[in-house]
Amino acid sequence: MKTTISVIKADVGSVAGHAVTHDALKQKCDSLLAKAKEEELLVDYHITNCGDDIDLIMTHTNGEENEEVHELAFNAFMEATKVAKSLKLYGAGQDLLSDTFSGNIKGMGPGCAEMEFKERPSDPVFVFCCDKTEPGAFNLPIFRMFADPFNTAGLVIDPSLHKGYEFEIFDVIEHRKVTMKCPDEMYDLLALIGSTGRYVIKHVTRRSDNEIAASISTERLNLMAGQYIGKDDPVAIVRSQSGFPAAGEVVEPFAFPHLVSGWMRGSHNGPLMPVSTANARPVRFDGPPRVTSLGFQVADAKLVGPVDMFDDPAFDRSRNLASEVAEYMRRHGPFEPHRLPADEMEYTSLPGVLEKLEERFEDME
Ligand code: F6R
Numbered sequence: 360m361k362t363t364i365s366v367i368k369a370d371v372g373s374v375a376g377h378a379v380t381h382d383a384l385k386q387k388c389d390s391l392l393a394k395a396k397e398e399e400l401l402v403d404y405h406i407t408n409c410g411d412d413i414d415l416i417m418t419h420t421n422g423e424e425n426e427e428v429h430e431l432a433f434n435a436f437m438e439a440t441k442v443a444k445s446l447k448l449y450g451a452g453q454d455l456l457s458d459t460f461s462g463n464i465k466g467m468g469p470g471c472a473e474m475e476f477k478e479r480p481s482d483p484v485f486v487f488c489c490d491k492t493e494p495g496a497f498n499l500p501i502f503r504m505f506a507d508p509f510n511t512a513g514l515v516i517d518p519s520l521h522k523g524y525e526f527e528i529f530d531v532i533e534h535r536k537v538t539m540k541c542p543d544e545m546y547d548l549l550a551l552i553g554s555t556g557r558y559v560i561k562h563v564t565r566r567s568d569n570e571i572a573a574s575i576s577t578e579r580l581n582l583m584a585g586q587y588i589g590k591d592d593p594v595a596i597v598r599s600q601s602g603f604p605a606a607g608e609v610v611e612p613f614a615f616p617h618l619v620s621g622w623m624r625g626s627h628n629g630p631l632m633p634v635s636t637a638n639a640r641p642v643r644f645d646g647p648p649r650v651t652s653l654g655f656q657v658a659d660a661k662l663v664g665p666v667d668m669f670d671d672p673a674f675d676r677s678r679n680l681a682s683e684v685a686e687y688m689r690r691h692g693p694f695e696p697h698r699l700p701a702d703e704m705e706y707t708s709l710p711g712v713l714e715k716l717e718e719r720f721e722d723m724e
Pocket residue numbers: 376377491589590621622623624625644645
């Protein structure tokens with residue numbers, strides 16, 4: 360029997376402004392998921408949040424893209440939206456692009472990462488949740504976990520990792536995908552995934568036996584809807600130990616708070632700060648962007664845990680560095696590279712400004 364982990368997330372309302380979701384919304388989701396567990400659609404679940412996003416972590420035995428599981432998540436977000444509207448929460452229902460479910464949650468607004476595997480004698484799994492950034496934010500840390508020997512010692516010294524990993528890359532603009540092998544094609548891979556707004560790591564598999572190692576949500580709300588509707592704050596699932604990177608190698612890349620796109624109005628670059636779930640409250644300039652990590656043991660599809668992985672004083676230095684970088688970036692105000700280049704901004708007044716100035720522009724010799 361195989362176990363499936365489905366992490367489905369959406370922002371359906373928050374307090375105050377876009378800061379943090381409300382407990383009443385998580386409680387509403389809990390009531391639907393508890394019923395589904397009783398009825399044995401789910402084996403287990405855990406509900407968390409990162410800032411204004413609710414993350415439903417669900418385990419079951421129905422495989423990926425299961426219609427009933429996706430519909431359950433959709434209904435949970437629909438019901439939570441009703442509560443959000445009754446409390447006049449900010450952005451109530453903002454990530455739901457439709458009010459009727461049509462077979463698969465993909466394309467309907469929520470983000471989704473899933474993986475199915477046969478459980479090993481012991482299977483540690485980590486769920487990462489972000490707020491105020493985009494799926495490409497995971498490119499750098501996932502690359503470092505599975506391909507950088509300066510992060511993951513096991514790639515060099517553990518025979519079970521030594522053959523390396525395969526990366527499935529989605530081109531989210533042209534809607535196509537390509538699979539590349541590491542370490543053999545590392546430079547070509549980096550040439551793509553350095554463009555974080557376009558080439559996004561979707562899956563990582565172990566080359567020696569094709570076992571799934573990581574799965575990342577790649578939805579880009581703004582592209583799906585044809586216009587900006589909300590953030591595409593991503594989630595990721597990563598397997599660890601015994602042939603996969605050790606737990607410490609899985610969280611280590613986040614010790615460097617790298618710059619990601621998002622933050623205020625989805626239009627700024629800022630550092631990705633690793634925080635405990637309690638501190639996933641992006642406030643300063645609506646940020647800076649956050650990432651949380653919950654560690655579970657998966658036992659017969661039950662979730663044992665979680666441990667809040669970034670609730671560790673050893674990450675204080677990274678958080679302090681993120682705060683310093685946030686200060687440095689903020690001083691740029693509306694200038695690049697703090698503000699995103701014009702074609703990547705999710706809010707822009709530029710066309711209007713250009714139109715207004717059209718008559719005043721003069722050709723130069
Ligand atoms: C939302 C976000 C926020 C908003 C900002 C403006 O996820 O990142 O920074 O973009 O608060 O929100 P509106 O336009 O709703 O006033």
